[in-house]
Amino acid sequence: MGALTEEQIERYSRHILLPEVGGAGQRALLKAKVLLIGAGGLGSPVGLYLAAAGVGKLGVVDSDNVELSNLQRQVLHSTADLGRPKCLSAKETMEALNPDVEVVPHHVRLTAQNALHIISDYDVVADGSDNFATRFLVNDACVMAAKALSHAGILRFEGQLTTILPGRGPCYRCLYPEPPPPGMVPSCQEVGILGATAGVVGLLQATEVLKLILGIGEPLAGRLLLFNALEMTFKEVRIARDPGCPVCGDRPLITSLVDYEEACALRAGDAVSREVVP
Numbered sequence: 055m056g057a058l059t060e061e062q063i064e065r066y067s068r069h070i071l072l073p074e075v076g077g078a079g080q081r082a083l084l085k086a087k088v089l090l091i092g093a094g095g096l097g098s099p100v101g102l103y104l105a106a107a108g109v110g111k112l113g114v115v116d117s118d119n120v121e122l123s124n125l126q127r128q129v130l131h132s133t134a135d136l137g138r139p140k141c142l143s144a145k146e147t148m149e150a151l152n153p154d155v156e157v158v159p160h161h162v163r164l165t166a167q168n169a170l171h172i173i174s175d176y177d178v179v180a181d182g183s184d185n186f187a188t189r190f191l192v193n194d195a196c197v198m199a200a201k202a203l204s205h206a207g208i209l210r211f212e213g214q215l216t217t218i219l220p221g222r223g224p225c226y227r228c229l230y231p232e233p234p235p236p237g238m239v240p241s242c243q244e245v246g247i248l249g250a251t252a253g254v255v256g257l258l259q260a261t262e263v264l265k266l267i268l269g270i271g272e273p274l275a276g277r278l279l280l281f282n283a284l285e286m287t288f289k290e291v292r293i294a295r296d297p298g299c300p301v302c303g304d305r306p307l308i309t310s311l312v313d314y315e316e317a318c319a320l321r322a323g324d325a326v327s328r329e330v331v332p
Contacts, residue, residue: 062154066108074270080108084154086267087111089176091164091192093144094118095247096182096206098130099256100263104180105148105155107264112148113176115160116140127249164188166311169195178266180204180259186233187314193218193226194311197302202266206259211248211283213255216274216293217262223275224295225302233314251283 058066058077062084069075069083086109090097093116104112120128120135120143128140135143141159148157160172164183169191173179179201181192189205196203196218203218205226218225258279265271278291300307 062108065152065154069107075268079268079270083108083264083267084110086178087113087176088263088267089113089115089173089179090144090182091115091179091188092182092184093128093130093140094124094182094184095127095208095249095252096256096259097144097180098128099253100180100182100260101130101144101148102151103257103260104263105152105157107260108152108154109263109267110154111156111158111176113158113160113172114141114144115162115164115172116144117161117163127247127252129253164191166191166313169311170199173199173201176201178202178204178263180206180263182206182256182259189226190233190314191311194301194308196220197225198309198311204259204262204266206255208247208252208255210245211251213251213258213281213283215255215258215262215279215281216277217266219273219275220302224293225299227301228296228299229278229293231296231300248283251281254283255281 058080063070066080069080070077088104088109090101090112093101093114097114097116101112101114118140120131120138120140122136124131125133130144130147131140139159139161141161145157145159148155162168164172173195179192179196181189181203183189183192193203197220200220205218206213206215262274265273276293278293280289280291295302297304
């Protein structure tokens with residue numbers, strides 16, 4: 055990419071003033087491609103701040119439509135968007151915020167058949183999905199494709215966040231080797247979510263993605279960050295790579311993608327935008 059235009063210099067001036075970013079960093083952001091898994095409670099703040107930051111290409115995977123109960127936390131959408139595909143609503147909102155950004159909607163459910171094809175065009179994946187089937191699928195696909203992955207989850211007043219760098223640290227399966235039994239972990243539909251909690255965790259996730267693109271700071275690789283809104287505390291848990299991990303271990307047993315809907319007892323019509331913490 056060539057020199058920044060005068061308008062871009064003004065738009066991104068607060069970035070350019072940072073020695074860790076500067077003009078070169080902003081050009082890197084404008085060239086970057088990030089895929090959002092879900093345009094819900096987490097994907098909304100992630101998408102808004104990546105678009106505002108000037109990430110040049112943002113893909114959005116979400117098969118769901120906007121519902122009234124979404125609007126308490128899913129800030130990419132408005133009342134006027136009720137009934138519309140979330141990925142299209144997200145595209146309009148982000149491109150209106152920043153015309154430098156190209157948003158590519160993927161109005162599909164992520165599956166073992168399409169996951170590698172979809173993520174192949176992106177540098178970083180940000181997973182804000184709501185179910186274990188999608189989380190295991192995204193993790194496995196990113197490990198196999200050597201794509202950096204930011205994972206986050208939320209429930210009630212709590213959230214968690216980690217960064218997965220294939221070949222450089224543990225993956226999601228090093229922490230959770232298999233999906234939990236059906237019904238063991240409740241959903242936000244069952245126990246609720248404080249809307250602002252989604253915002254806090256989503257902004258942390260956006261920060262991790264920007265750091266990865268810019269190559270600055272210390273990513274959360276090998277660390278799980280836990281947020282409690284009621285106590286307003288952050289705790290960190292160290293995660294070690296498991297040499298016996300079935301997907302990123304020394305002798306991987308999982309070498310092709312599998313759909314986990316049956317194991318996770320998902321309804322056929324579930325989408326990826328309602329949040330759950332493992």
